[in-house]
Amino acid sequence: MRIAMISEHASPLAVPGGEDAGGQNTHVAQLSTALARDGHEVRVYTRRDSPDLPAAVPLPGGGYVVHVPAGPAEPLPKDALLPHMGDFGRWLGERWGGAEPLPDVVHAHFWMSGLAAVTAARRTGVPVVQTYHALGTVKRRHQGTMDTSPPRRIGYERTLGRAVDRVVAQCADEVRELVRMGVPRNRIVVVPSGVDDEVFAPTGPVAPREPGRPRILTVGRLVERKGFQDVIAALRLIPDAECVVVGGPPGARLDDDPHARRLRAFAVALGVADRVRLVGAVPPDQMPHWYRSADVLVAAPWYEPFGLTPLEAMACGVPVVATAVGGLTDTVVHGLTGDLVPPRDPRAxxxxxxxxxxxRVRRFAYASAAVDRARQSYTWRRAAAQLGTVYSAVVGVRRTSGAVA
Ligand code: UDP
Structure with missing residues (x-):
């Protein structure tokens, strides 16, 4: 199949770790590669955010990234992109069937990509599959007035759920949320994100660590909702252990980062600063080294649409302690591959x-069950195969209903 992926703000070529670059970038890159390996022709459309970018760049594992002119060719926060989505969609609609062959299916990632996809599809008749990655309703519930999303996001997300051919949810919790939003249940399928089990594996290089000192690792963008302050507060109950925080801007720029400064000040106030180490962004190919160096991976978000880092740790044979929210309640099996605790509860x-x-015995048992679970249920190969079936189904329905020539 000819598959058009749209990921308006999250380029698969961007390095994850910064404020707006994380799981979606990894997801789109890995999924596109796995689909290309299955023999599909994949193009990923992402917004041009620099005048120096080439029109198209081959993805290392197969497929292409196409840079779409929509708005100024400079970095913009994702919450400022909505006014440019019309141009994004019109550009695609004119190009498909003209300069580029018509795709069989378009898969939009994030709600704004969905708007562009629906605009392009209206002109071309290509079926649309939507993955939200995060939902405005959930963000509003947790962030309240701090939520900087465009005010009409929730309405657009609801409308999209009814306009597209299929909604791909990433976990059971998201299905419940979508149904509450009014998305018809029979339009939703669940295909979880995955992990590259050749890269994230128990054996391989290990990041250096201090002998005899237990290491707690926690990973992600340093935004508040990831709950790093709860991990730092929890340290008071865990004598001797060090807490290594991976993510945020590169290490050399951490001093200028308000989130990093906030976390450091918090650690100082609690008297645990000597046991908290902020590493900054780590290149994706070095992430397995950090996971392998840990005794436990802690993921303490207040909410989490899916959460790749616990899965990556599991594939590396590291037990997980996570908050019981979103996708983490699917990936982490309490008492088998890790422990789940309530969110925003540093004591628990x-x-x-x-x-x-x-x-030690329980850690060992969790670790081996975690590797099995990651390999059996959460590879990108599996996700690509499941999506291939979803795409075939929507293309088939369109063909039989005569909507596409
Ligand atoms: N990551 C990385 N380097 C870092 C921090 C994170 O490569 O310094 C990767 C991490 O391995 C994972 C992704 O960024 O693949 C984060 O995804 P997750 O779903 O945990 O969080 P999100 O950023 O989407 O909220």
């Missing part, structure tokens, strides 16, 4: 981490 988090660090 600290108690769970401490108990696990004290119990």
């Amino acid at each position: 988090l600290g108690a769970a981490i401490h108990a696990l660090l004290e119990d």
